[in-house]
Amino acid sequence: MIGDRIEQTTPGGGTNVTITLDPPPAGRLAFTDMIPPGTLAYYTIEYNDEWEEGIGPVLAGQLSRQEIIRSSAGTSRISIDGPAVVRCAPIAEWFGGMGGRLHMARSVSNTGTTYIVSCVPAVRALADGVRVRFRANVTNTQGGASADVDSTGAKPIRKGDFAPVEPYELRLGDIYEIVYDATAECWQLQSPVFNRGPTVLINGDFRIAQRGTSFAGIANNQYLLDRWRYSVGAGGGTPATVNASRQAFTLGQSEVPGEPVNYLRIAPQDVGANLGAASFAVVSQRIEDVRSIAPGRWASRVWMRSSIAGKRVGFRLRRFFGSGGSADQSVATAESHALSTVWQPFDIFWTVPTLSGLTVGGGSFLDLQIWLQWGTNFDADFGTSGGEGWGAAGTIDIADAKFEPGHLVTPFERRNVAVDWALCQRYFERIGDGTNSNVPAASGYADIVGATYVCVASGQFAVEKRVPPVMSRVGTFSVNRVNQPQGHATTQSWTIFAASNDTGRTFFNPQAGAYFTADAEI
Numbered sequence: 001m002i003g004d005r006i007e008q009t010t011p012g013g014g015t016n017v018t019i020t021l022d023p024p025p026a027g028r029l030a031f032t033d034m035i036p037p038g039t040l041a042y043y044t045i046e047y048n049d050e051w052e053e054g055i056g057p058v059l060a061g062q063l064s065r066q067e068i069i070r071s072s073a074g075t076s077r078i079s080i081d082g083p084a085v086v087r088c089a090p091i092a093e094w095f096g097g098m099g100g101r102l103h104m105a106r107s108v109s110n111t112g113t114t115y116i117v118s119c120v121p122a123v124r125a126l127a128d129g130v131r132v133r134f135r136a137n138v139t140n141t142q143g144g145a146s147a148d149v150d151s152t153g154a155k156p157i158r159k160g161d162f163a164p165v166e167p168y169e170l171r172l173g174d175i176y177e178i179v180y181d182a183t184a185e186c187w188q189l190q191s192p193v194f195n196r197g198p199t200v201l202i203n204g205d206f207r208i209a210q211r212g213t214s215f216a217g218i219a220n221n222q223y224l225l226d227r228w229r230y231s232v233g234a235g236g237g238t239p240a241t242v243n244a245s246r247q248a249f250t251l252g253q254s255e256v257p258g259e260p261v262n263y264l265r266i267a268p269q270d271v272g273a274n275l276g277a278a279s280f281a282v283v284s285q286r287i288e289d290v291r292s293i294a295p296g297r298w299a300s301r302v303w304m305r306s307s308i309a310g311k312r313v314g315f316r317l318r319r320f321f322g323s324g325g326s327a328d329q330s331v332a333t334a335e336s337h338a339l340s341t342v343w344q345p346f347d348i349f350w351t352v353p354t355l356s357g358l359t360v361g362g363g364s365f366l367d368l369q370i371w372l373q374w375g376t377n378f379d380a381d382f383g384t385s386g387g388e389g390w391g392a393a394g395t396i397d398i399a400d401a402k403f404e405p406g407h408l409v410t411p412f413e414r415r416n417v418a419v420d421w422a423l424c425q426r427y428f429e430r431i432g433d434g435t436n437s438n439v440p441a442a443s444g445y446a447d448i449v450g451a452t453y454v455c456v457a458s459g460q461f462a463v464e465k466r467v468p469p470v471m472s473r474v475g476t477f478s479v480n481r482v483n484q485p486q487g488h489a490t491t492q493s494w495t496i497f498a499a500s501n502d503t504g505r506t507f508f509n510p511q512a513g514a515y516f517t518a519d520a521e522i
Contacts, residue, residue: 002042003034006088010045010063015077017056018064021086031058031088040066040128040182047084052077055127055182067182069125102177103149105134114146114154115170123150128182131190133175139406140170141296147178147187158186165189168297169407192408199402199413200292201285201368202227202423206246206262206399210430211517213246223521225264226424227285235276235375240390241269242281247397255343256303256399258412263303263399266372271390279375279387283398286522287366288466290319294405295354301347301409302370302401306339308394313339314371314382315348325361336371336382343399347409365522368403372396425463427522431494432515458495461518465491469518494518 007028013019024030035041035058043063045052050073056066063086068075103119110116117134132149143166148154157165162184170176178187208226215224220232224244232239247265249256256263266283287293304313316334321327331353337346371378376387400412461469468491494516 003029003031003088005029006031006034008086010080010084010086012080012082012084014081015079017066017077018059018062019080019086021061021063031063032060035088041088042127044087044089045078045080045084046087047078047080047082050078053089067125067127069127075125103130103132105132108134108137110138113140113142113144114148115157117147117149119150123152126152126155126180126182128180130180131177132179132187133177135175136170136172139168139172140165141167143167143169145170149187155180156186157189158184159189162186162188166297166407168405171406199404200287201401201403203420204401205260205412205414206264207417208420208424209246210424210428215244218242218244223428224283226428228264229284229286229521230266231280231282231284233278233280234272234274235279235377237274237276237279238272239275239279240272240281240373243267243269249399258400258414260400260412260414263397266396266398267394268308268390268396269393271392272373275373275375275387275389277375277377277387279373280371280378281373281390282369282371284367284369285401287368287403288522290321290360290364290366291355293352293366295352296405297407298350298352298403298405299347299407299409300350300368300401300403301345301412303343303345303399304339304370304397305341305343306394306396307341308339308391308396311339311391311394311396312336312382312384312388313346313396314369314374314378314388315346316369316371316381317350317352318367318369320365320367321359322361322364324359325364326358330381331366334371334381336384336388339396343397345409349407363522368401370398370401422463425461426466427520429462429465429469429518430515431459431518458493460493461491465518465520466522467491467520469494469520472517472519474515474517491520 005028006024008021008024008030010019010021021031031041037060038057040055041058042055043053050071052065052071053069054065054067055069056064065077068077071078103121103123105117106120107118108115115134115136117132119132123130123132132147143164145157145165146154147157157170157178159165174192176192177190179190181188203226206225206228210226211223215222218224218230220230222230224230225246230242230244232242244267245265246262248262249260264283300315302315314334314336317331319329319331332350335348371382373390374382374388379385379387382388402409402412404410471494
């Protein structure tokens with residue numbers, strides 16, 4: 001501690017640890033007037049031309065020179081051989097530069113798991129409460145990190161509960177603030193100043209809706225808003241009737257930060273009947289290629305709420321190794337959480353194991369799953385007993401879902417909508433807007449094999465597809481275009497064919513509400 005106007009004298013004491021203090025002079029205070037006995041205090045001693053700065057506990061009529069910060073004898077106690085002035089005074093280790101307690105890193109390097117930090121102003125001794133802020137120059141992948149600040153010696157970096165930091169908790173480029181705890185002899189990690197983390201989810205804020213914004217009676221394996229998929233099984237019973245839709249946030253709402261625009265609403269109309277032990281209902285996003293998620297710590301955050309009383313949801317991450325690959329596996333034991341009528345963030349942390357010894361086949365992917373209903377077969381996964389039913393008709397809302405490397409979840413990264421749109425179109429693209437004013441242009445009528453079909457229209461996809469897509473016709477086209485479009489074996493362009501005996505091929509003529517889709521989903 002420090003205190004104002006504390007000044008006493010000592011008759012001497014040589015290099016003894018404990019010195020006697022005389023009463024303060026007029027207008028000054030004793031150490032014990034401001035600082036409780038037994039409490040550490042910062043002090044300075046001036047004896048002729050010699051001086052000493054340190055930390056020690058205040059005693060009744062005494063002061064202990066417990067820790068020397070610096071002195072005219074280097075880092076040793078000076079010999080007080082006559083009357084000397086003893087004051088309680090702030091020192092740079094406590095207040096840092098410009099009156100602040102924070103030391104900013106000038107440079108950071110790394111040796112093993114130790115961050116070598118050089119500060120301005122320099123930390124000349126490790127005093128209790130010294131604060132240092134630095135930007136990590138590497139990701140700590142092994143855990144058990146330490147910091148050596150201005151060559152004061154490597155001391156472990158601990159979390160708020162003094163537990164060692166885990167692998168990937170300190171990440172390249174993120175800014176961390178640490179405070180020295182002299183009792184525990186460690187640097188305690190304070191709330192980091194984050195860079196926004198990269199998310200591997202696409203359309204996590206549900207703005208892109210190429211398939212539409214409302215879906216009634218959604219079916220098993222049906223895609224909803226871009227990249228988000230619904231899977232359901234009744235386990236021998238009758239599944240619930242469920243609708244889905246994109247909803248808009250009220251402008252200026254404060255429950256979900258970052259001014260999100262949209263969220264996904266799942267609305268069960270009933271609870272189904274006789275749902276079996278193997279029943280389930282899952283909203284998920286498939287992430288292309290298991291190798292896109294490196295081994296180590298990963299974190300996810302999903303904002304959710306529900307109008308259904310007592311509703312629980314579960315979270316699970318699965319790896320699918322594709323055709324000819326290893327058996328599917330859950331990345332870790334999943335967990336479940338209760339929703340309320342207000343928005344809440346749910347943070348789930350995963351330890352992704354190594355791929356060593358496994359085989360990755362074609363079409364591999366990871367599946368980040370949000371379970372809305374499950375039978376008793378899945379109780380072990382979600383820590384429940386008796387499964388989880390729908391509960392009642394109502395709504396379950398999902399917003400701002402992200403999945404990123406590391407142990408800590410950073411604020412949601414809201415991409416430019418054009419970027420998310422292009423990312424979505426790698427997997428699904430709508431061609432044409434369903435009006436005669438915006439249709440694919442005709443490109444000639446060249447015959448193809450056997451003169452069975454002729455080319456009616458063709459063009460380039462907006463972005464290259466993941467695989468050659470399946471093309472489909474949606475809506476009603478003119479009678480001249482009765483044939484389904486045929487897929488084109490390329491990931492870069494599309495071609496629409498019609499029967500060779502089709503007449504009147506002067507233009508491509510869909511009626512209102514008609515368009516084509518190119519589907520390359522996982």
